[in-house]
Amino acid sequence: MNAVDARIVAEAWSEAEESAARAGVVVRTLHAAQCSLAEKVLDEIWGGTVLTAPALVALEHAGSYVAAAFEGERMVGVCVGFLAQPIGEALHSHVAGVVDGTAGRGIGTAMKLHQRAWCLDRGLTRITWTYDPLVARNAAFNMRRLGAGLADYLVDFYGDMVDDVNAGQGSDRILVSWRLDAPLPSATEQPLNAEGVPEVLSVGPDDQPVVRPRPRDASSVSAALPADIEGLRRRDPAAAARWRVALRDTLVPLLDGGWRLAAATRDGHYLLEKP
Secondary structure, three states, X not given: OOOOOHHHHHHHHHHHHHHHHXXXXXXXXXXXXXXXXXXXXXXXXXXXXXXXXXXXXXXXXXXXXXXXXXXXXXXXXXXXXXXXOOOOOEEEEEEEEEOOOOOOOOHHHHHHHHHXXXXXXXOOOEEEEEXXXXXXXXXXXXXXXXXXXXXXXXXXXXXXXXXXXXXXXXXXXXEEEEEOOOOOOOHHHOOOOXXXXXXXXXXXXXHOEEEOOOOOOOOEXXXXXXXXXXXXXXXXXXXXXXXXXXXXXXXXXXXXXXXXXXXXXXXXXXXXXXX
């Protein structure tokens, strides 16, 4: 592993601590005796087994990132990652989540910034992870708040999943890559909305997806996301499944054709640009 400039590491730890203080939590790595509780918290978040305690113990013992956010003595979030290729440069963040009733407080941000500082302290300069491209708030968080960029669109990456969050909905994922030794983005650095950009995927009546042809002369296009895909999955699973197919059929051909996923806008759109 390569050493990172000490000033960058110190600033990363400072940003992580400030973020945790704003969220009202303390983020710290776990020891083996805490892994059973971390398993229970993950099970609570996803409604199914994500990582067992023995797996968490093994990851922690091997030097991987196993951490949690605490509100007092209560564990309210868990974040886990392991070393990835190229060895000595990257960590793959496998899972991160917070318990019900704590979303919107910045706990997720605090955990990611702690993970960032932990990696930089060890000479790692990149974190990768996957997220469901239909979840608009995750797209905005990853791209706008952290500055992570698209690395790949992975069709049905995990196969059939059985937890309460993902069961029956396919497992397309976007793989993102986060450069850790770069400054965190400013809110003004990315477009706030997709106004004036041709829309190739829209939200129609009853939250149904509407696919539109791409104008031949367009140099940029936008693809809308449903405002609340989780709620739609509960109300109308068939409509949510149609969104999976519509977004895949919209994004994959563009990305395969060399288009770039440039931003996730505040108004719930992906913005794609022609090379």
